Amino acid sequence: MSDRHTLPISEVKHLTLDKPLPLDCGEQLDGVRIAYECWGELNAEKSNAILICHALTGDQFAASANLVTGRPPWWSRMIGPGLPIDTDRFHVIATNVLGGCMGTTGPASDAPDGKPWGTRFPVITISDMVRAQIAFIDTLGIDTLFSVIGGSMGGMQVLDWAVQVPERVFTAIPIATAARHSAQNIAFYEVGRQSIMADPDWCDGQYLAQDKRPSRGLAIARMAAHITYVSEEALKRKFDRGLQDREQTSFSFDADFQVESYLRYQGHSFVDRFDANSYLYVTRAMDYYDLAARHDGRLADAFVDTPVRFCLFSFSSDWHYPPSTTREITRALAAAGAEVSYLEIETDNGHDAFFLEEPLFEDALAGFLKVNAGKRGI
Incomplete structure (x- = not known):
């Protein structure tokens, strides 16, 4: 921006x-x-x-x-x-x-x-x-x-x-x-909600009382949703199939492609400013909206x-x-x-x-x- x-x-x-x-x-x-x-x-x-x-x-x-x-x-x-x-x-x-x-x-x-x-x-x-x-x-x-x-x-x-x-x-x-x-939007948000609830630190929604946060699940939810916010043309223009600037000698779970690194950044930066349960409640409110x-x-x-x-x-x-x-x-x-x-x-x-x-x-x-x-x- x-x-x-x-x-x-x-x-x-x-x-x-x-x-x-x-x-x-x-x-x-x-x-x-x-x-x-x-x-x-x-x-x-x-x-x-x-x-x-x-x-x-x-x-x-x-x-x-x-x-x-x-x-x-x-x-x-x-x-x-x-x-x-x-x-x-x-x-x-x-x-x-x-x-x-x-x-x-x-x-x-x-x-x-x-x-x-x-x-x-x-x-x-x-x-x-x-x-x-x-x-x-x-x-x-x-x-x-x-x-x-x-x-x-x-x-x-x-x-x-x-x-x-x-x-x-x-x-x-x-x-x-x-x-x-x-239905497609509901499906995308359900993937995000399930990723949050599958995180062991979600603790059935009572994570704050246990001084925990389901950061991994929330980051994945953000990554999945963010894909829908950008167009294929924009991703191609920004990243296409560009690789990270490093030599790969063996299989790795690191972000090999630039677009992977971008999505991971979006996910990890999100967990510091958003509450996982708010994400569950607000996305569900959007799903139920039908004027x-x-x-x-x-x-x-x-x-x-x-x-x-x-x-x-x-x-x-x-x-x-x-x-x-x-x-x-x-x-x-x-x-x-x-x-x-x-x-x-x-x-x-x-x-x-x-x-x-x-x-x-x-x-x-x-x-x-x-x-x-x-x-x-x-």
């Missing part, structure tokens, strides 16, 4: 919800804590707030360095002064999702008995994540969001915002996402009479959430009479393209926000 700006922050922010959070599983969580960051000033009318929804392995540190891990921000190309999501114009908020591991209540948090939840944590859904965000925005005293923006799993949250509280969302920008997981199923199998019915203005993006080489999934959502929105724009970006960067330098994507998103800010009087 090419970072344009890293906006300064001085502390990790937290807010505790003052009411119990009802969950789709029938349970409720008390004292839910939301970890968040924000940039730019909220105007007097509180009409310029944008919520950023992160992807599976993301967090609230979209535009500022992660104060917990020291990692750089994951969307500094997009958020900042004069950038597409312009902090000179908008008040930008990003939260860590419910079930996450960067400060929001999740499996690694302490349960009421003072011990980590582990796999005692209740099952959560994408809608539960959004319900927690809505309660969080309520606590901030913001009635309507100018925009909700997110890619991948973040795009699912954007769609759910537009369905749960359409009257509170002026514009919605779902990026490289789907209204439900394909059409909640409306008798007809996706268009989810958006009937919606006042939300939509702009959707997909990327031509994305095989994790291919353009066909975004076109399906676009057709459903059009059938429901929604105001919708859609753009497919030609690129070989695969699913991760929205994190990378894609000038057409950046310009189009900036243009959509600018035009609608004018309509909003911002």
Whole structure:
């Protein structure tokens, strides 16, 4: 990623919800804590707030360095002064999702008995994540969001915002996402979950209580998932069949190919910043997400009479959430009479393209926000 700006922050922010959070599983969580960051000033009318929804392995540190891990921000190309999501114009908020591991209540948090939840944590859904965000925005005293923006799993949250509280969302920008997981995506994530649970240090999910971590299983899960985030063209361009620069005289389990080394790096660097149980819970929430199923199998019915203005993006080489999934959502929105724009970006960067330098994507998103800010009087 090419970072344009890293906006300064001085502390990790937290807010505790003052009411119990009802969950789709029938349970409720008390004292839910939301970890968040924000940039730019909220105007007097509180009409310029944008919520950023992160992807599976993301967090609230979209535009500022992660104060917990020291990692750089994951969307500094997009958020900042004069950038597409312009902090000179908008008040930008990003939260860590419910079930996450960067400060929001999740499996690694302490349960009421003072011990980590582990796999005692209740099952959560994408809608539960959004319900927690809505309660969080309520606590901030913001009635309507100018925009909700997110890619991948973040795009699912954007769609759910537009369905749960359409009257509170002026514009919605779902990026490289789907209204439900394909069987192939479920299969890939199941490989990851099984690798975690097969690690002897998983300890039936109670590894934190035993001062252990299933690092090997989590690293493999990350490697398997990361393959779906990049395209064949990108892997060929970066690595092809290039070998490591060393002489091989006998069979070895070392990384012989450059692409193997790359995947191992992705896996090993991931375990230092993510919780294995969060990975299990959040990927399962993605698998269960099916917006059409909640409306008798007809996706268009989810958006009937919606006042939300939509702009959707997909990327031509994305095989994790291919353009066909975004076109399906676009057709459903059009059938429901929604105001919708859609753009497919030609690129070989695969699913991760929205994190990378894609000038057409950046310009189009900036243009959509600018035009609608004018309509909003911002």
